[in-house]
Amino acid sequence: MMMRNFRKTICIIIVFLMILHILPVTASSERDDASKTYLKVGVTAALVVGAVVAIRSTVVNSKAGRHYQQGDLYAAEGRWDLAVQSYTEALRIKPKYKDVAVKLETAKLQAEKMFLQKGDDARRQEKLEEAEQFYQQALGYVPTSTQTRKKLADLSQELVAVYYRRGLSYETVNRWDEALSEYEKAYLLDPHYLEVATRYQMARTRVKGNLPLKTVLFFINKTSTPGVEEHLARELQTQMGVQARGAYVMLDYGKVGTILTEQAEALSKTLDQALAMDIGRLLGVDEVIIGEFSSIETKNRIKIKVSAQVLKVPSGQISKEVKPFSYTFSKKVDSSNWWLEIPQLAEDLAKRINK
Structure with missing residues (x-):
């Protein structure tokens, strides 16, 4: 379709150029007629503007089309995060591109589902920090997802315990910088956890210049x-x-x-x-x-x-x-x-x- 449009544009330009070539002959027989000259200038300007617009439209359609097709390929392969990127770029280049908005929303939902599955798999393997990263990525595609937010909330309680235990292990060997880092992560997840808050504050006094x-x-x-x-x-x-x-x-x-x-x-x-x-x-x-x-x-x-x-x-x-x-x-x-x-x-x- 885009190639046919491009050929059509070229044909129109050629026709106008032929007309432009004939104009000087007509104008030479009546050199005193200034209106002929103005006509020539006007047609020339119209040709230039039309050609620029046509070429630009063809280029835009071509670039958007490439991203659109790439998005379809990624979607077929189940690489939904990359499909989202391609559809987003196609929509940015050509906001009124047919079907792209619908495909983009579908790809986002599938990307959320994909990262939720990865997060669940990591959690079963007790790779809690990896699971959190996957859940955060899922939330990035569908920020209003209550399912993803619940998974993050449940996981945060497990992470608090992990960070707290790490902090204690560093504290016992006087590695206060590492202890502070772990306590801080636990504190940011649950500032109301009394023991975590206490250890975090004590570690800060050790690290931040006594x-x-x-x-x-x-x-x-x-x-x-x-x-x-x-x-x-x-x-x-x-x-x-x-x-x-x-x-x-x-x-x-x-x-x-x-x-x-x-x-x-x-x-x-x-x-x-x-x-x-x-x-x-x-x-x-x-x-x-x-x-x-x-x-x-x-x-x-x-x-x-x-x-x-x-x-x-x-x-x-x-x-x-x-x-x-x-x-x-x-x-x-x-x-x-x-x-x-x-x-x-x-x-x-x-x-x-x-x-």
Whole structure:
């Protein structure tokens, strides 16, 4: 079909050239007639433009056709990823190419199916990282595929365990760079896995220039609203992490909560510096943050008095002390809901600690 179109284009050009050849004879008999000259120029221009358009159309059709045919060959061989590439290129060259869009979508679905099968095979052979790569490739062809996303989600839990075990093996022989790499991969897959988060943060402190590892332990609540102390500790932990700017690393507070629940009563009956040192050693951190707060009732505004200390582990030396200061809440806050503004208080306190 394309060859016939090309021959037709050549024939049209030849006919126009013949007409152009006759024009000078006619024009020579009436040289004073300027309109004949204009006609000659116009026909010549039309010929040139027509020839360029025709040749360009022929070239485009030829290139698109080659990719289209190559796509068909790849599809027949079951090489669906290459078929997708060829059909995509054909469609790029000639967006209105008949049937290409339909074949491209079919090829994408088949490519997804092909890579899912490869992923399943790799998973059965316990080549989990290869399986993940295949599943990711499958998702690239059909991003909305719920089947592929489910396979990736299921596989990620297995990979977390693999990366975590590798990290531990590197850690035991003090190969902290490799340990950090493995822990980081596990952490990115499941940042809520407490033990992974803890190991990842500890490895970072070893590798990133021996950065100090810190954590918020507890606040003594001297107000009449129970439970706010843990809320403040968690929010301060978050704000300290936000404001770290590469100067230190914060241990995940979930690990702290677990240790406090399991060990606090056995170690000490009161929340004090001695308990802070014991918990700090168990956590393996360099510094711990403790504090206390009490409320101040006023006529128009709610205020809270807060203090904090940063203690070195295991010496108990105070490396930073925030003297008691008053924090005033907004006017809309009253004695029943002042704890809702704890995040803002934590941000202010973190700035004072890092000052």
